[in-house]
Amino acid sequence: MVNSRAEAYAPATVANIGAGFDILGLAVDGAGDVITVELRDEPGAVILSIANDEGKLPRAADKNVASIAAAACLKQIGARQGVGIHLKKGLPSASGLGSSAASAVAAAVAVNALFGEPLRREELLPASLEGEAAVSGYHADNVAPCLLGGITLTNGTSIERIRRLPVPQSVFLALVTPDVAVPTSEARAALPAQVSLKQMVQQTGAVAELMDAIYRDDVVALAAAMERDGVVEPARAHLMPYLHEVRFAAKRAGALGLVISGAGPTLCAVCADEATAARVANTMQEFYAAAGLHSLIRHGKIRTQGAAVTAVS
Ligand code: HSE
Numbered sequence: 001m002v003n004s005r006a007e008a009y010a011p012a013t014v015a016n017i018g019a020g021f022d023i024l025g026l027a028v029d030g031a032g033d034v035i036t037v038e039l040r041d042e043p044g045a046v047i048l049s050i051a052n053d054e055g056k057l058p059r060a061a062d063k064n065v066a067s068i069a070a071a072a073c074l075k076q077i078g079a080r081q082g083v084g085i086h087l088k089k090g091l092p093s094a095s096g097l098g099s100s101a102a103s104a105v106a107a108a109v110a111v112n113a114l115f116g117e118p119l120r121r122e123e124l125l126p127a128s129l130e131g132e133a134a135v136s137g138y139h140a141d142n143v144a145p146c147l148l149g150g151i152t153l154t155n156g157t158s159i160e161r162i163r164r165l166p167v168p169q170s171v172f173l174a175l176v177t178p179d180v181a182v183p184t185s186e187a188r189a190a191l192p193a194q195v196s197l198k199q200m201v202q203q204t205g206a207v208a209e210l211m212d213a214i215y216r217d218d219v220v221a222l223a224a225a226m227e228r229d230g231v232v233e234p235a236r237a238h239l240m241p242y243l244h245e246v247r248f249a250a251k252r253a254g255a256l257g258l259v260i261s262g263a264g265p266t267l268c269a270v271c272a273d274e275a276t277a278a279r280v281a282n283t284m285q286e287f288y289a290a291a292g293l294h295s296l297i298r299h300g301k302i303r304t305q306g307a308a309v310t311a312v313s
Contacts, residue, residue: 002081003312006113007036010106010307012091012298013098014173014268015141017151018226018233018259019206025098025141026151028173029300031090033099034310035066035106037083037114044082045070045107052089069104069131073111076127077118083111092296094181096266098142104131105146105307113309121147121306122159129157136184142262149306151214167302168217172277174269175261176246176284179294182239187263191235202230223257223270233260240264242291246284253283274299 011032017024038048045067047059061067066087074082085107091099108124108131128143136142144152144162151165195203206228213222237243240260246267247258254276255269267284271277277299288295 001116002039003114003116004039005036005311005313006110006309007034007311008106008110008113008307009034009310010102010109010146011149011303012175013101013142013145013262014175015096015098015262016229016232016259017210018257019203019210019229020153021229021232022139022141023154023207024151024210025145025154027145027149027303027306028097028175028298029303030298032307033090033102033106034088035103035110036086036311037070037107037110038086039114040082040084042082043074043080045074045111046082046084048084048086050087050089053087053093056093057087057089063134064103065100065131065134066103066107068134069107069127070111072127072130073108073119073124076123077112077115079115083114092177094183095177096182096260096262096264097175097177098146098262100135101128101132101142101146102307104128105143107131109147109307109309113312125157125159125162145306147306149304150302165211165214166217167304168214168219168222170217170219170272171222171302172271172274172299173302174250174255174271174277174280174284174299175266175297176281176288177266177296178241178288180241180265182264184263187236187239190239191232195231199230202228206230219270219272220256223255226259226270227257229259236260236264240267241293242287243267246287249283249287250280253280255280271299
Protein backbone atom coordinates (compact mmCIF):
# COMPACT_ATOMS: atom_id res chain seq x y z
CA MET A 1 0.00 0.00 0.00
CA VAL A 2 1.28 3.47 -0.90
CA ASN A 3 0.65 6.22 1.67
CA SER A 4 0.79 9.98 1.10
CA ARG A 5 3.09 10.97 4.02
CA ALA A 6 5.45 9.18 6.39
CA GLU A 7 7.67 10.42 9.20
CA ALA A 8 10.71 8.73 10.75
CA TYR A 9 13.10 9.50 13.60
CA ALA A 10 16.76 8.41 13.72
CA PRO A 11 18.91 8.62 16.87
CA ALA A 12 22.36 10.01 17.61
CA THR A 13 25.19 7.49 17.57
CA VAL A 14 28.62 7.21 19.15
CA ALA A 15 31.09 5.63 16.70
CA ASN A 16 34.30 3.89 17.81
CA ILE A 17 33.29 3.67 21.52
CA GLY A 18 36.91 4.51 22.27
CA ALA A 19 39.19 1.66 21.28
CA GLY A 20 36.96 0.18 18.55
CA PHE A 21 37.95 2.60 15.80
CA ASP A 22 35.75 2.21 12.71
CA ILE A 23 34.27 -1.10 13.93
CA LEU A 24 32.07 -0.29 16.95
CA GLY A 25 29.15 2.07 17.41
CA LEU A 26 26.12 2.54 19.62
CA ALA A 27 22.79 4.37 19.47
CA VAL A 28 21.87 6.94 22.13
CA ASP A 29 18.42 7.69 23.53
CA GLY A 30 17.10 11.23 23.06
CA ALA A 31 17.04 13.87 20.34
CA GLY A 32 17.71 12.80 16.76
CA ASP A 33 16.84 13.78 13.19
CA VAL A 34 13.26 13.64 11.92
CA ILE A 35 12.32 13.26 8.26
CA THR A 36 8.87 13.60 6.73
CA VAL A 37 8.43 12.41 3.15
CA GLU A 38 5.51 13.33 0.90
CA LEU A 39 4.54 11.29 -2.13
CA ARG A 40 5.06 13.05 -5.48
CA ASP A 41 4.19 11.97 -9.02
CA GLU A 42 7.66 12.92 -10.27
CA PRO A 43 10.25 10.18 -9.70
CA GLY A 44 13.31 10.72 -7.47
CA ALA A 45 13.78 12.71 -4.26
CA VAL A 46 13.87 16.47 -3.68
CA ILE A 47 14.48 18.53 -0.54
CA LEU A 48 11.47 20.71 0.30
CA SER A 49 12.65 22.13 3.64
CA ILE A 50 15.39 21.84 6.24
CA ALA A 51 14.94 23.16 9.78
CA ASN A 52 17.57 23.80 12.49
CA ASP A 53 20.66 23.65 10.25
CA GLU A 54 21.32 27.42 10.19
CA GLY A 55 21.19 27.20 6.40
CA LYS A 56 24.38 25.13 6.30
CA LEU A 57 23.24 21.89 4.66
CA PRO A 58 23.01 21.52 0.87
CA ARG A 59 19.49 21.76 -0.61
CA ALA A 60 20.52 20.24 -3.98
CA ALA A 61 19.10 16.71 -4.24
CA ASP A 62 22.38 15.19 -5.44
CA LYS A 63 24.36 16.71 -2.53
CA ASN A 64 22.12 16.16 0.49
CA VAL A 65 22.53 12.87 2.39
CA ALA A 66 18.77 12.56 2.99
CA SER A 67 17.75 12.93 -0.64
CA ILE A 68 20.57 10.64 -1.80
CA ALA A 69 19.45 7.94 0.66
CA ALA A 70 15.79 8.48 -0.25
CA ALA A 71 16.53 8.20 -3.99
CA ALA A 72 18.53 5.00 -3.41
CA CYS A 73 15.66 3.55 -1.38
CA LEU A 74 13.07 4.49 -4.05
CA LYS A 75 15.24 2.75 -6.65
CA GLN A 76 15.58 -0.36 -4.48
CA ILE A 77 11.81 -0.49 -4.00
CA GLY A 78 11.27 0.04 -7.73
CA ALA A 79 8.93 2.97 -7.09
CA ARG A 80 7.57 4.88 -10.09
CA GLN A 81 6.66 7.87 -7.92
CA GLY A 82 9.05 10.06 -5.94
CA VAL A 83 9.22 11.98 -2.66
CA GLY A 84 9.55 15.50 -1.32
CA ILE A 85 11.56 15.65 1.91
CA HIS A 86 11.22 17.79 5.03
CA LEU A 87 14.26 17.40 7.29
CA LYS A 88 14.22 18.55 10.92
CA LYS A 89 17.76 18.44 12.30
CA GLY A 90 17.98 17.41 15.93
CA LEU A 91 21.72 16.74 15.73
CA PRO A 92 24.44 19.28 15.01
CA SER A 93 26.56 18.60 11.89
CA ALA A 94 30.24 17.62 12.09
CA SER A 95 29.84 17.01 15.82
CA GLY A 96 30.69 13.31 16.25
CA LEU A 97 27.08 12.34 16.92
CA GLY A 98 26.45 10.64 13.59
CA SER A 99 24.40 13.55 12.26
CA SER A 100 24.71 12.66 8.56
CA ALA A 101 24.03 8.98 9.28
CA ALA A 102 20.85 9.96 11.16
CA SER A 103 19.56 12.01 8.21
CA ALA A 104 20.33 9.21 5.75
CA VAL A 105 18.78 6.50 7.92
CA ALA A 106 15.65 8.54 8.72
CA ALA A 107 15.17 9.20 4.99
CA ALA A 108 15.46 5.51 4.06
CA VAL A 109 13.14 4.44 6.91
CA ALA A 110 10.56 7.11 5.99
CA VAL A 111 10.55 6.21 2.28
CA ASN A 112 10.12 2.53 3.13
CA ALA A 113 7.20 3.38 5.43
CA LEU A 114 5.61 5.53 2.71
CA PHE A 115 5.46 2.49 0.44
CA GLY A 116 4.06 0.18 3.12
CA GLU A 117 7.41 -1.22 4.32
CA PRO A 118 8.27 -3.53 1.41
CA LEU A 119 11.87 -3.78 2.70
CA ARG A 120 13.04 -5.34 5.96
CA ARG A 121 15.03 -3.09 8.30
CA GLU A 122 18.37 -4.71 7.35
CA GLU A 123 17.62 -4.13 3.67
CA LEU A 124 17.71 -0.36 4.26
CA LEU A 125 21.45 -0.50 4.99
CA PRO A 126 22.74 0.06 1.40
CA ALA A 127 20.52 3.12 0.77
CA SER A 128 21.48 4.60 4.16
CA LEU A 129 25.17 4.00 3.44
CA GLU A 130 24.87 5.65 0.04
CA GLY A 131 23.57 8.81 1.73
CA GLU A 132 26.22 8.76 4.47
CA ALA A 133 28.97 8.25 1.85
CA ALA A 134 28.18 11.66 0.35
CA VAL A 135 29.53 13.31 3.50
CA SER A 136 31.78 11.06 5.49
CA GLY A 137 32.75 8.03 3.41
CA TYR A 138 31.28 4.60 2.87
CA HIS A 139 31.46 3.15 6.37
CA ALA A 140 28.82 1.80 8.69
CA ASP A 141 29.95 2.50 12.26
CA ASN A 142 27.29 5.22 12.64
CA VAL A 143 24.74 3.98 10.11
CA ALA A 144 24.46 0.44 11.54
CA PRO A 145 23.64 1.38 15.17
CA CYS A 146 21.41 4.22 13.95
CA LEU A 147 19.38 1.83 11.77
CA LEU A 148 19.43 -1.26 13.98
CA GLY A 149 19.85 0.18 17.50
CA GLY A 150 22.00 -1.02 20.39
CA ILE A 151 25.71 -1.67 19.97
CA THR A 152 26.96 -2.89 16.62
CA LEU A 153 30.18 -4.47 15.44
CA THR A 154 30.76 -3.49 11.80
CA ASN A 155 33.47 -5.46 10.09
CA GLY A 156 32.32 -4.35 6.66
CA THR A 157 29.41 -2.67 4.93
CA SER A 158 27.28 -5.71 4.02
CA ILE A 159 24.68 -6.84 6.55
CA GLU A 160 26.45 -10.21 6.95
CA ARG A 161 29.49 -8.35 8.34
CA ILE A 162 27.46 -6.48 10.95
CA ARG A 163 26.69 -8.02 14.37
CA ARG A 164 24.38 -6.66 17.04
CA LEU A 165 25.97 -7.03 20.48
CA PRO A 166 24.14 -7.28 23.81
CA VAL A 167 23.20 -3.92 25.35
CA PRO A 168 24.57 -3.59 28.90
CA GLN A 169 21.83 -2.33 31.22
CA SER A 170 24.24 -0.76 33.72
CA VAL A 171 25.64 1.84 31.30
CA PHE A 172 24.54 5.50 31.28
CA LEU A 173 26.11 8.02 28.94
CA ALA A 174 26.79 11.73 29.37
CA LEU A 175 27.62 13.61 26.18
CA VAL A 176 28.90 17.13 25.64
CA THR A 177 29.24 18.83 22.26
CA PRO A 178 31.36 22.01 22.39
CA ASP A 179 30.67 24.60 19.72
CA VAL A 180 33.61 23.79 17.47
CA ALA A 181 33.33 21.96 14.14
CA VAL A 182 35.64 19.01 13.57
CA PRO A 183 34.97 17.65 10.07
CA THR A 184 35.48 13.87 9.91
CA SER A 185 37.88 14.35 6.97
CA GLU A 186 40.16 16.56 9.11
CA ALA A 187 40.01 14.14 12.05
CA ARG A 188 40.89 11.25 9.73
CA ALA A 189 43.77 13.18 8.15
CA ALA A 190 45.31 13.47 11.64
CA LEU A 191 45.64 9.68 11.98
CA PRO A 192 48.92 7.80 11.53
CA ALA A 193 49.27 5.68 8.39
CA GLN A 194 51.03 2.95 10.37
CA VAL A 195 51.08 1.67 13.94
CA SER A 196 53.73 -0.30 15.78
CA LEU A 197 53.33 -3.93 16.80
CA LYS A 198 53.19 -2.77 20.43
CA GLN A 199 50.31 -0.42 19.64
CA MET A 200 48.53 -3.15 17.71
CA VAL A 201 48.74 -5.51 20.68
CA GLN A 202 47.44 -2.81 23.04
CA GLN A 203 44.57 -1.90 20.72
CA THR A 204 43.41 -5.45 20.03
CA GLY A 205 43.69 -6.15 23.75
CA ALA A 206 41.53 -3.11 24.53
CA VAL A 207 38.85 -4.13 22.01
CA ALA A 208 38.84 -7.68 23.37
CA GLU A 209 38.38 -6.30 26.90
CA LEU A 210 35.63 -4.05 25.66
CA MET A 211 33.77 -7.03 24.15
CA ASP A 212 34.17 -9.04 27.33
CA ALA A 213 32.82 -6.12 29.40
CA ILE A 214 29.81 -5.73 27.09
CA TYR A 215 28.94 -9.42 27.38
CA ARG A 216 29.33 -9.33 31.18
CA ASP A 217 27.45 -6.01 31.58
CA ASP A 218 30.43 -4.66 33.57
CA VAL A 219 30.35 -0.85 33.33
CA VAL A 220 33.65 -0.34 35.20
CA ALA A 221 35.57 -2.67 32.88
CA LEU A 222 33.80 -1.21 29.86
CA ALA A 223 34.84 2.36 30.71
CA ALA A 224 38.46 1.28 31.33
CA ALA A 225 38.65 -0.66 28.05
CA MET A 226 37.15 2.22 26.06
CA GLU A 227 39.84 4.57 27.34
CA ARG A 228 42.67 2.21 26.37
CA ASP A 229 42.73 3.49 22.77
CA GLY A 230 46.44 4.11 22.24
CA VAL A 231 46.25 5.05 18.55
CA VAL A 232 43.35 7.29 17.56
CA GLU A 233 42.81 9.53 20.59
CA PRO A 234 46.48 10.53 20.91
CA ALA A 235 46.50 11.54 17.22
CA ARG A 236 43.28 13.55 17.47
CA ALA A 237 43.47 15.02 20.97
CA HIS A 238 44.71 18.40 19.71
CA LEU A 239 41.47 18.82 17.70
CA MET A 240 39.27 18.43 20.81
CA PRO A 241 39.36 21.51 23.02
CA TYR A 242 40.24 20.74 26.64
CA LEU A 243 39.89 16.96 26.19
CA HIS A 244 42.11 16.05 29.14
CA GLU A 245 40.70 18.75 31.42
CA VAL A 246 37.10 17.75 30.66
CA ARG A 247 37.95 14.09 31.30
CA PHE A 248 39.40 15.05 34.67
CA ALA A 249 36.34 17.14 35.58
CA ALA A 250 33.95 14.40 34.42
CA LYS A 251 35.71 11.80 36.53
CA ARG A 252 35.66 14.06 39.57
CA ALA A 253 31.91 14.31 39.08
CA GLY A 254 31.63 10.51 39.07
CA ALA A 255 32.25 9.36 35.46
CA LEU A 256 34.07 6.05 35.07
CA GLY A 257 35.68 6.93 31.75
CA LEU A 258 35.49 9.35 28.83
CA VAL A 259 36.25 9.02 25.12
CA ILE A 260 35.88 11.05 21.95
CA SER A 261 32.54 10.30 20.29
CA GLY A 262 33.23 9.32 16.66
CA ALA A 263 35.54 11.83 15.06
CA GLY A 264 34.66 14.46 17.72
CA PRO A 265 34.38 17.09 19.08
CA THR A 266 31.57 15.50 21.16
CA LEU A 267 32.94 13.74 24.23
CA CYS A 268 31.17 10.71 25.71
CA ALA A 269 31.46 9.86 29.40
CA VAL A 270 30.39 6.51 30.81
CA CYS A 271 28.55 6.45 34.16
CA ALA A 272 26.95 3.81 36.36
CA ASP A 273 23.60 5.52 36.99
CA GLU A 274 21.37 8.22 35.58
CA ALA A 275 21.84 10.79 38.35
CA THR A 276 25.61 10.62 37.89
CA ALA A 277 25.27 10.92 34.12
CA ALA A 278 23.13 14.07 34.54
CA ARG A 279 25.68 15.55 36.99
CA VAL A 280 28.61 14.71 34.70
CA ALA A 281 26.89 16.29 31.68
CA ASN A 282 26.29 19.51 33.66
CA THR A 283 29.85 19.53 34.97
CA MET A 284 31.27 19.22 31.45
CA GLN A 285 29.04 22.02 30.19
CA GLU A 286 30.06 24.26 33.10
CA PHE A 287 33.71 23.54 32.32
CA TYR A 288 33.33 24.64 28.70
CA ALA A 289 31.28 27.71 29.73
CA ALA A 290 34.09 28.79 32.06
CA ALA A 291 36.48 28.42 29.11
CA GLY A 292 34.21 30.61 26.96
CA LEU A 293 32.78 27.79 24.84
CA HIS A 294 29.07 27.19 24.32
CA SER A 295 28.13 23.51 24.42
CA LEU A 296 25.15 21.18 24.14
CA ILE A 297 24.69 18.32 26.60
CA ARG A 298 22.59 15.18 26.80
CA HIS A 299 22.53 12.09 28.91
CA GLY A 300 20.75 8.78 28.61
CA LYS A 301 20.97 5.07 28.08
CA ILE A 302 22.07 3.17 25.03
CA ARG A 303 19.05 3.05 22.72
CA THR A 304 18.13 -0.58 22.11
CA GLN A 305 15.86 0.19 19.18
CA GLY A 306 17.21 1.94 16.08
CA ALA A 307 15.40 4.47 13.92
CA ALA A 308 11.60 4.43 14.18
CA VAL A 309 8.60 5.24 12.00
CA THR A 310 6.73 7.94 13.93
CA ALA A 311 3.73 8.65 11.67
CA VAL A 312 2.14 7.40 8.45
CA SER A 313 -0.95 8.80 6.72
N1 HSE B 1 34.95 6.00 12.86
C1 HSE B 1 34.93 7.31 12.27
C2 HSE B 1 36.15 8.09 12.72
C3 HSE B 1 33.73 8.10 12.71
O1 HSE B 1 36.45 8.07 13.92
O2 HSE B 1 36.79 8.71 11.88
C4 HSE B 1 32.59 8.15 11.81
O3 HSE B 1 32.34 7.06 11.01
